[in-house]
Amino acid sequence: MTTPLQPLLHDAVVVLRAPVQVWSDRTGTLGDGAIDGVYAGDCRLVRAARIEVGGRTPEHIATGLPGSDRARFDHLLRELDDATPDPGVRLVVHREVDGTGWSESLVLDNRRPITLTTTVAVRITPEQTPMDVVKLGRRGVAASARMDGDAATWSSPDLDAALSATGLEIALDGGDIVLRADVAVPADASITLGWRLDVVDRAPVVGPATGVAPWALPVVDGPDDRLARWVSRALDDLDALRMTAQGGAEQFIAAGAPWFFTLFGRDSLWTARFLLPLGTDLARDTLRVLAGLQGTRMDDLTAQEPGKIMHELRRAGVSLDEDGAELPPLYYGTVDATPLWILLLHDAWEWGLADDDVRALVPTLRGTLAWMRDHGDADGDGLLEYIDRAGTGLANQGWKDSGDSIQWKDGTLAEGPVALAEVQGYAYEAAMAGARLLDAFGDDPAEAETWRAWAEALRGRFHEAFWVQDERGAYPAIALDGGKRPVDTVTSNIGHLLGTGLLDDAQVDEVVARLTDPTMDSGYGLRTMSTASARYWPLSYHGGSVWTHDTAIVIRGMVRAGRAAAAAPLVQGLLRAATAFEFRMPELHSGDGVDDTATPVPYPAACRPQAWSAAAAVEVLAAVTGLRPGADGVRTAPMPGFEGIRVTGLPRAER
Incomplete structure (x- = not known):
């Protein structure tokens, strides 16, 4: 019997708006990867979704992620095209999620001077699999769909799902839902088809947040745009991770996708703390939510x-x-x-x-x-x-x-x-x-x-x-x-002591010296454990890997302890890693060093986006600019090597 394995995530595509998330491969197809599917809260409701045009799988050429809750997948339809080298017929799939469902629009675009006729078919496999079952690599739990008017519907113990379509007929085929249409695409024109999955939670514990994010959007300028790009991507991801608890209005940030779309005390607290330079509303709400659940x-x-x-x-x-x-x-x-x-x-x-x-x-x-x-x-x-x-x-x-x-x-x-x-x-x-x-x-x-x-x-x-x-x-x-x-x-834990007041000055220097040593600083961030330890392993979850939030906490502590110059190499390491991960920092990555690999090696099961990894971008911004609250505004003291970085648009005026 094959031992169940936790799904790998490092090369999958995710779009999300808590509590809904969709995971697929780079082509947009759902079903080939163990993580693939449409999830609402702690349940996978769709296991697979596969598109065929003219009986063939479209040829994928590009994937774009304009936002955390949107994706675009470009495909060629060469079986409908002419013999010239320029592609003249394509399929563009637009994917979008919100807090209550998932939508896909299929745009068939024809530049040829003739009308094209073909068949579009989409096969969708419904499920009702608990998230922890997916994480443990176990077999999914099938769901039985039924037709309710023009929609296909199915349920899990707490969720109701309804799939409707535009321009496509819906039918049931065994355990699958099939969407189908015979289409004619006019010359030099396009047509749009699509579907929408709506989810109703009958017993919500956590739910989607509405309205705009409760923080300011800073403007970061400087000769090096890496930090600005990281902050921008991070705040977009954090916006998509916003949630509310138990029917209340107060917001918190869910810990991360895919496994932790819910309230975690430690994670939500650190995330709100990192974001304080952008406003206190999130902190206030997080404090209230957790106070309501105090033991x-x-x-x-x-x-x-x-x-x-x-x-x-x-x-x-x-x-x-x-x-x-x-x-x-x-x-x-x-x-x-x-x-x-x-x-x-x-x-x-x-x-x-x-x-x-x-x-x-x-x-x-x-x-x-x-x-x-x-x-x-x-x-x-x-x-x-x-x-x-x-x-x-x-x-x-x-x-x-x-x-x-x-x-x-x-x-x-x-x-x-x-x-x-x-x-x-x-x-x-x-x-x-x-x-x-x-x-x-x-x-x-x-x-x-x-x-x-x-x-x-x-x-x-x-x-x-x-x-x-x-x-x-x-x-x-x-x-x-x-x-x-x-x-x-020797571990990164000791870096969390910096800036707390627990250490005297000589002890601060001893801790800083340990953490800036090559046995701890990978060049892509701080290792969780020294390479001198017997069981150090760069892909160990807590025994040698690099966690972005962990490195950011240590950077924060060094700055608070008056050792900002010592923190600068750790900042540079995170910026290298952020660039390699297209500015969506995962939960953790390998502890392999910058001298061993030109890019950081992914930890293949790491969550992304993850709340405190994203929020670490704002903490790093605060560290390099020296942001701190003052009685009459925000005070700044740039970190050596980062004097050119400026931030504006904060809720409290800079001084």
Whole structure:
């Protein structure tokens, strides 16, 4: 029996407008690739769609993506053409999605002086396959279509689909829907045929956002246009990833396509934080959505705890592997989303979030702070750690959440409870930020001082426990394992400590030196793990690959710590990668170095677009221009080597 394999994504074409997405090959055909299909939310509703003209497959010559939600596929119809070398008959397929469906227009264009007659046929295969089944590489679940008037309709347990057509007759043929027309294309003219799939969600958990995106569109100028092009493409993708939760009006950014078209605490928080220079509306909405789902009770199965910010929201449980492990629909298994919620609230306030909006979230703030002390620090040692108490959730609950992400230099996996280095930095910064918010919006000065004292105690404990030594000197461990031993692998995690206030100046220099070393800097971004580690592998999900958002966080930290010049090579690396990926940065790419390959090697199962990889473009823009909020506008301090880049069109005037 063949072992199911996760679909590869690197060479597929996607158009999307959350919660609808369409995946195909470069020709526009659906059905040959394992990922191919039309999805609404967490369900694949169409497995295949194949076009024939005159009984033949059109010859593909070009693919264009004018926007995240649109594509154009150009084909030749040479069997209808004359013998001259110039193509005179073609088919142009225009694909478009919105939040409620999928449309295709087929334009048959004839430059010949005679009328052409032919037959157009489209065969569409309906499905009702859950997304996690697709991800695990399992067989799809067939759907039985029926005719309802002029439309073909079918359903999944929660979705209703209706396919209608213009200029094409619809019929059922076995398990497929067939669209067909005998057509005459006049001389020097064209005709247009098409279809539309409408989807109705009967039990929505998340849904499409309407209206314009809640951020400003910056204008980026300079002698090097790579950053401007990356920002433009990224904001278009982020617009297409906008969603709302549970019937509300507040928006958030879905984590990524194809697997994560939903609310993820950590991802949505970092995305909103990266976008703060463009406005605070998205941050406000994201904070409110997550506040509405804040934990209220103890539940080991869902990992819910009072005050905790959730990890993932789904319609139904999600299968993790072939052994039956499954996450519940609302899952809280994340150790970092709670301090990150506090940091987003504080940073949004600094960027201009209205006092009334902040004040309304102070009760949630108090709950998140209390969670760090009472539940995040499960064993009372003054540090935040995690463990999967249910035994059915995520074994690792930081941003590197794969099973082998926390390992020693020799490759041995760490056993929990695990206290991650970067989470201590988030928690320290969050407690200090929370104290500042309570100074401004609380009614008891002693309350803020309590959290400053807690933060300083954490800082002292971190300095006692996390530092390890090798032949080059001291550096922070990636984590403490269940025995409170420092796990000694050099990883990108330690870069998240920069700018949090947890390190002193000498320690900042030590961390920066480690991360800018060729063992970590690939030339296309920062590796997640040093090449000196025994189990380093450039295509390991968290053990040697490059994650765009991870590199951007480290760049951000270097700038905040006053080491902007050290960050410049990492910026250049991301710009090289962005160019190679046509400015749609994937979730991650290979850690192969710039000296080994002329272009970055794709990680073939990486999501794209992905929220925090896209939003990283704005964080990099902020880093190279030195954007930061001031009392009377936005202040700037260009990064060395990027003095020519200018940004205008921000919601707060530059100073």
